[in-house]
Amino acid sequence: MASSLRALLALLTALLSGIAAADQTGPGEYDVKAAYIHHFARLIQWPDGSSREPLRLCLVGGDPFGQALDPIRAETVDGRPWQILPPTEAIAWDRCDVAFISRAAGADLSRILAAIGRRPVLTIGDSEGYGERGVIINFFPENRKIHFEINLAASRRAGLNISSQLLKLARRLPGEGEAR
């Protein structure tokens, strides 16, 4: 009940922010998030040996981006071009460098994270509470802006090295206590 209420709230928030974004006639919520995902990739170091070409972004449980990912398709991260794997494709976690877990996959989150295990996959979510539940970077809205939280324990588990600059910008660091 509580979780469904929370989901509803999140939905409302998303809608509101979507409306706000639409009002601003600037980039939409998922345009910003797509750009942030690209910047994250630039500020995070994958463990040696995992730097294969290209840099694969796996969309898990749905594609809320639509056209919003198009700009980053042309970008590269340290010389690696992006490759977007749509949610319809069967997910082989070894092939993913970044995994965006949509809200729709919320029910399966624990199973998904368990499946990823300690693989060097940057998990990104945009739902309230994902950070505490083990997603490494989770978007959340605040003051009509998009912020993110970083679960350092989860990142350590995945063997990812997150730039201090990025950490400095993260508003919340859930699971820090758990890690300690």
Next chain:
Amino acid sequence: MTETRSERSSSMLRKLIWAGLLTSAVPLIAFSVLLIGRGWIDGRERMAHELETYAGVIGLNAATAILFDDPQAAAETLAALRTIPTVLGAAIYDRNGKLFAVYPDAARASLPASPPPTGSHRFERTSLNLTREIAFKGETVGRIYLRSDLRPFYREIAKDSGVIFATASITSAAAVLLMIRLQRRIVSPLKDLAQLMQTVSSGGDYSVRAASYGRDEVGVLAEVFNEMLEKIQARDLELAHRRSNLQAQVTRRTDQLRHANRLLERELEERRRTELALHDSEEMFRVMSAAALDAIIMVDREGQLRYWNAAAEAIFGYRAEEVWGWSLREFLVAGESHERFLLTFRHLQATGDQALQGQIFELEALRRDGSIFPAELSLSATTLKEQWVAIGILRDIGERKRAEDYIRRLNEQLERKVRERTQQLLNAQEELVRKEKLAVLGQIAGSVAHELRNPLAVISNAVYFLHAVLPESNATVQEYLGIIDGEVGSADRIVGDLLDSVRTRSPDRLPVDLGQLIQKTLETCQRPSRVEVGLAIPADLPPLLADPLQLQQVLRNLISNAYEAMPEGGILRLEANQDDGWIVVAVRDTGVGLSPVHRDQLFQPLFTTKARGIGLGLVVVKNLMEANGGRIEVDSQPGKGTTFTLWLPQLSEAVAEEHIA
């Protein structure tokens, strides 16, 4: 004087001090300026470099804040500038140039709302400004702007400058003091020496000597000065000695010179006078020569021209400088007179014969334009600058010749006219006399003829009667009757002539065939047996216009005169010719002829050469000829014969036609 010199030496001291001061102060000042300038430039460079570094560091730290749109994080990064007090303000702009974060918050209003153009730093009056790009992994994500305060830097520079200039001033002052002390030592001996020199020059006392100052430059100077004084003293003595000698010499020489001068002056005066005279005579010669109307020419021994005056130029048309050195013969026309002149000239050249001097030649001379003119040339020889020369005076006598010719012609004309007039007057006089004679004669003749005609008629009738009554009388009677009849006839003719001579009938002019008329006339005149008659009448002679009876009378008179003029026999020739509208008839005899005196009186009334005759025949002839529009002339030579020539008008065609019609 004294003050001036000592002033000069003190001014020398001043100059030395100035020199020292300047030599030490100029590098000091230059060095100070260099130090301050260097500090200024270095300080600015340092500040700019520092600001660049801050901008780099802050930019690096703020890059991700811009990437993730986190102004708060950016502001915190900027806040690190707190530790640098000279930074007055800073701003970060995002990718789109929008103000993203500022430091400090209080300075927000004073910071630019959009980023100034990036590039190197800009110094303003009290601040240094810098804008830099913020890059993240090679990508420009925004800009950072820093403003730094320059005033502390200025204060520092001012302080440093103060210290540097104070040090320099103190150093300079110390140097001046030191120099004054040192230079006094150099200047004071010089001053003493100057004082001494002054004494010598103003007092003329060459016996004083300078004190010794050791072996430095001033000491050497004093020594040299002393030597100089000694030499001057010696020379003065010698000079005084020589001067006294010289005085005497000068006096002597002056006297000599004065004397020479006087002589020279006299000579000069003489020469000036001579020159003046020479100049005058030269001037006179030049004026005379230029003004002369005759060409004055001078020729040297070789016959070459050496002088040629203005008149010569005008006459010949050559300028003097053109003909210089030409031979005189170039201007003379070859001919007999020319040859004669040349011979004379050579003779004059060779002998200088005085007899030839002044002889005048008439020559033909040649002008430049080729025209020839008569000239008169007189020559004389003389010596000029010990050279033989001939002076020629040549005169163009063309004008004179022409005038002479003209006068001669005039005279001739006049004489001819006088002769003509005289002749005319004589003729008129004769005519008058003749007319007068005729008038008198007319009256006498009229009455005489009238009175004689009647008795003659009676005698004629009586002879006729006697012929009739004595048809068979003896020969003697017959002869005498014949004589009476003949004489009466001649008397009647004489009376008729007489009447004709005073009363010429006006002619009845008709076309006349001259040949026939002459034949007829000859028949009526009894030809003496010893006279032969020759006729030369052209057959085609045109008719003439005259009164036939009067013309017959004229011819008859002339023919009988001719017969009478040839008592010893002879030839009578009658000739006729045409001459320009006239028929000319000549009656020629080979008789006794007439003397010129008689010939002139021939046509005078009552003149006759005949034993018988009253001298009216030719008067009548002349009158008749004139009445018929003709004239008569006579030509005679005593013993040869006489020719009377008649001019009668030819019948013009118009008149002829009129008469034929």
